[in-house]
Amino acid sequence: MGYTPNDWEIYERALRHKSLFSKKGENNERLEFLGDSILDSIVAEYLFDTYPKRSEGFLTKMRSKIVSRKTLNELATRMELRELVQAAPEIKGDRTSLYGNALEALVGAIYRDQGYERTKEYVLKHILEKHLDLESLQTIESDYKSRLLEWGQKERIEVSFSIEELPQTTKGEYRFKAALTVGELHTASAIGTSKKRAEQQAAQIIWQEMFNK
Amino acid sequence: MGYTPNDWEIYERALRHKSLFSKKGENNERLEFLGDSILDSIVAEYLFDTYPKRSEGFLTKMRSKIVSRKTLNELATRMELRELVQAAPEIKGDRTSLYGNALEALVGAIYRDQGYERTKEYVLKHILEKHLDLESLQTIESDYKSRLLEWGQKERIEVSFSIEELPQTTKGEYRFKAALTVGELHTASAIGTSKKRAEQQAAQIIWQEMFNK
Numbered sequence: 001m002g003y004t005p006n007d008w009e010i011y012e013r014a015l016r017h018k019s020l021f022s023k024k025g026e027n028n029e030r031l032e033f034l035g036d037s038i039l040d041s042i043v044a045e046y047l048f049d050t051y052p053k054r055s056e057g058f059l060t061k062m063r064s065k066i067v068s069r070k071t072l073n074e075l076a077t078r079m080e081l082r083e084l085v086q087a088a089p090e091i092k093g094d095r096t097s098l099y100g101n102a103l104e105a106l107v108g109a110i111y112r113d114q115g116y117e118r119t120k121e122y123v124l125k126h127i128l129e130k131h132l133d134l135e136s137l138q139t140i141e142s143d144y145k146s147r148l149l150e151w152g153q154k155e156r157i158e159v160s161f162s163i164e165e166l167p168q169t170t171k172g173e174y175r176f177k178a179a180l181t182v183g184e185l186h187t188a189s190a191i192g193t194s195k196k197r198a199e200q201q202a203a204q205i206i207w208q209e210m211f212n213k
Numbered sequence: 214m215g216y217t218p219n220d221w222e223i224y225e226r227a228l229r230h231k232s233l234f235s236k237k238g239e240n241n242e243r244l245e246f247l248g249d250s251i252l253d254s255i256v257a258e259y260l261f262d263t264y265p266k267r268s269e270g271f272l273t274k275m276r277s278k279i280v281s282r283k284t285l286n287e288l289a290t291r292m293e294l295r296e297l298v299q300a301a302p303e304i305k306g307d308r309t310s311l312y313g314n315a316l317e318a319l320v321g322a323i324y325r326d327q328g329y330e331r332t333k334e335y336v337l338k339h340i341l342e343k344h345l346d347l348e349s350l351q352t353i354e355s356d357y358k359s360r361l362l363e364w365g366q367k368e369r370i371e372v373s374f375s376i377e378e379l380p381q382t383t384k385g386e387y388r389f390k391a392a393l394t395v396g397e398l399h400t401a402s403a404i405g406t407s408k409k410r411a412e413q414q415a416a417q418i419i420w421q422e423m424f425n426k
Binding site: 024029030032033034036037038040041045048053054055056059063115117177185186187190191201205209 | 250399
């Protein structure tokens with residue numbers, strides 16, 4: 001890692017999943033909580049400096065793409081954390097969010113061991129600048145409708161949308177109501193000024209409900 | 214503030230609302246983006262140290278109560294930020310989230326001017342330890358159902374819940390589905406292992422949809 005840790009134990013703890021270490025003080029859950037926000041801060045400033053002219057809305061979108069489970073899991077894989085994480089064999093295979101979470105816990109461990117400035121240096125140099133492709137992240141749209149449809153196809157669970165045109169507002173704006181059903185468990189609806197917006201909004205609600213993010 | 218700023222301009226910018234300063238570089242929106250996550254980190258570590266035995270779930274709940282719009286607006290008011298924020302007179306009165314946002318921007322300004330450690334000291338001493346009542350925050354339940362019902366009564370908009378018992382899971386767990394309608398615009402449903410949980414979950418989805426937080 002380019003430095004000698006003061007506290008080896010905290011790094012070990014960062015890589016211990018609760019499936020093998022059920023005691024709170026021994027697994028990485030609390031460090032993940034801390035590291036999650038430290039990573040958010042470092043990413044926020046990185047974007048703040050990289051895009052000095054962009055709006056807060058753009059920065060917020062970019063940050064949520066970077067700290068999404070998907071991106072963090074990919075980063076963790078590139079950093080070869082998979083071999084280092086200690087978890088029960090039956091979940092090591094399919095629960096990849098394990099590795100993104102361990103990455104956050106590791107950031108928490110570095111922070112507690114080395115302080116904010118050194119953690120920032122480490123994250124910038126060894127994670128963000130080394131493994132992250134900002135250009136391609138910029139072009140990814142947060143398309144929840146497509147994500148849900150793909151997921152449904154893969155899991156063989158029905159995902160259906162229906163759309164209804166509502167009366168125009170008193171200001172003459174169009175309004176559409178999208179209703180969405182996923183399997184038998186999740187339904188949501190949302191209003192938008194276009195069909196696409198209403199559908200995306202409903203899809204986002206369900207996506208976040210289902211995957212808790 | 215207990216120290217002499219290196220960069221006065223950044224503190225001024227932190228207090229400038231976009232209603233009077235429409236150019237991105239002149240208002241506080243980007244600093245709010247940065248300060249938001251710095252504050253999250255400081256609060257996370259504060260809770261991490263204050264509650265060494267508590268779970269990540271508890272810490273997450275406490276943090277979201279502390280950095281909620283409501284708590285931040287109250288903190289900003291106690292810190293007398295209202296007099297300092299520059300915003301259009303017509304919105305200074307009712308849009309109180311203005312002040313919570315300015316508080317975040319101010320944290321961003323302190324961070325850029327003084328670095329992480331000094332910002333942490335400042336936030337702990339002058340904000341969290343001075344103005345925050347952790348004990349009473351612990352007892353506040355994030356009761357979205359009550360909030361929605363109160364809001365509906367105030368705004369004279371119908372809020373109705375219905376509950377349906379679903380077949381037990383193969384593991385024998387009870388499941389309930391709560392459906393919730395607010396006026397004509399918002400509907401959501403959610404599944405939970407108790408009626409209360411299902412209702413709270415559905416209420417939270419709608420609350421976040423309506424108030425975007």
